[in-house]
Amino acid sequence: AQKVTQAQTEISVVEKEDVTLDCVYETRDTTYYLFWYKQPPSGELVFLIRRNSFDEQNEISGRYSWNFQKSTSSFNFTITASQVVDSAVYFCALRYAGNMLTFGGGTRLMVKP
Amino acid sequence: ETGVTQTPRHLVMGMTNKKSLKCEQHLGHNAMYWYKQSAKKPLELMFVYNFKEQTENNSVPSRFSPECPNSSHLFLHLHTLQPEDSALYLCASSQWTDSTDTQYFGPGTRLTVL
Numbered sequence: 001a002q003k004v005t006q007a008q009t010e011i012s013v014v015e016k017e018d019v020t021l022d023c024v025y026e027t028r029d030t031t032y033y034l035f036w037y038k039q040p041p042s043g044e045l046v047f048l049i050r051r052n053s054f055d056e057q058n059e060i061s062g063r064y065s066w067n068f069q070k071s072t073s074s075f076n077f078t079i080t081a082s083q084v085v086d087s088a089v090y091f092c093a094l095r096y097a098g099n100m101l102t103f104g105g106g107t108r109l110m111v112k113p
Numbered sequence: 114e115t116g117v118t119q120t121p122r123h124l125v126m127g128m129t130n131k132k133s134l135k136c137e138q139h140l141g142h143n144a145m146y147w148y149k150q151s152a153k154k155p156l157e158l159m160f161v162y163n164f165k166e167q168t169e170n171n172s173v174p175s176r177f178s179p180e181c182p183n184s185s186h187l188f189l190h191l192h193t194l195q196p197e198d199s200a201l202y203l204c205a206s207s208q209w210t211d212s213t214d215t216q217y218f219g220p221g222t223r224l225t226v227l
Contacts, residue, residue, distance in 0.1 A: 035215070043201055045218035091156065099144060099207055099214050100169065103156040 002027050002096045006104035013082050014112050021077045021107045023092030029053075033095040034075045036066065039106070040088045051075065082111045115139055117219035119204050125225045126194065134189040134222045136204030144209040145187040146216065147179060151200035162187060163209050194226045 003026040013019045025034065036048040049059065051068050059066045063080045079086055092104045117138045126132050138145065147159040161169035162181040176198075178190040187204055201223050205216040 037218070043203075043221040043223070045203065045205075047215055047217060050215050099163075099209055099216070100158060100161065101156075101216060102158075105155045 002029075002094050002102045004092050004094050004102055004104035006090075006092055006107050008107045009105065010108045010110070012110045012112065015084060016081050018078060018080050019082050019109065019111075021079075021090050021092075021109065023075045023077065023104060025073050025075065025092070025094045027094060027096065029096060034068070035093040035095065035101065036075075036077050037091045037093065038088045039091065045091065048077075079109075082109075084111050084113055087111045117204060117206055117217055119202075119219040119222050121222060122220065123223045123225075125227065126191070127227050128194060128196070130194075131190070131192040133191065134202055134204075134224075136187040136189075136206075136219055138185055138187075138204075138206035138217075138219075140206055140217060142206040142208050142217075143184045144207050144214070145181060145184070146205040146207075147187065147189050148203040148205065148218075149200050150203060150221070151197075156203070160189075191224075194224075196226050199224055199226045 005024045007022055011019060032053045034051045037045040038048055039045050049066055056068050065078045067076045087110050089106045089108045091106045093101045095101055120135045144163045146161050149157045149159055158171050159173045160179040176193050180188040201221045203221045204219045207214040207216045
């Protein structure tokens with residue numbers, strides 16, 4: 001069975017703090033894909049990153065970075081020097097069976113000025 | 114228009130009404146999806162259309178009826194809904210391939226059933 005767990009339901013930080021959003025997944029597939037999406041108050045899910053199971057290199061994109069560790073089945077997301085515009089709900093997702101996605105419950109991030 | 118669009122953005126309907134949600138993608142994709150996002154549950158996949166053929170119906174009640182007339186358009190027909198069907202309905206599209214597809218989402222329709 002495929003499962004994604006985001007244990008942090010809500011995180012509150014002050015602007016310029018670094019924050020890490022945790023994602024733990026379960027799958028029996030040897031090839032799989034992991035995703036992070038951002039959902040601002042407007043509702044649209046915005047794609048942030050896709051990572052396949054063969055690529056464990058960490059990735060950095062501006063203030064965003066992702067740490068993929070197969071040994072712990074985790075795909076954590078770090079925002080450096082957070083900004084108010086980062087306030088949103090962030091979803092981690094696992095792709096299975098062709099192109100189905102199973103989502104975690106989401107982490108609501110609030111960045112206060 | 115670019116990306117994935119959805120209309121209407123907000124909809125209020127009574128339990129006896131019939132309404133339809135519309136989704137259109139301008140990305141040249143061949144797969145489209147309906148998701149339901151309610152307050153107390155994770156995002157739930159409802160339907161998948163691949164090359165206009167429905168390939169997934171995730172145990173959705175028959176009061177929800179999808180239609181995919183072509184690879185760019187997707188509808189969700191609603192009738193005799195229940196208050197618990199109130200949710201954000203998200204449409205997504207992707208290119209259906211073995212490895213490189215990513216789903217891109219529309220802004221959603223916020224549905225309230227009275």
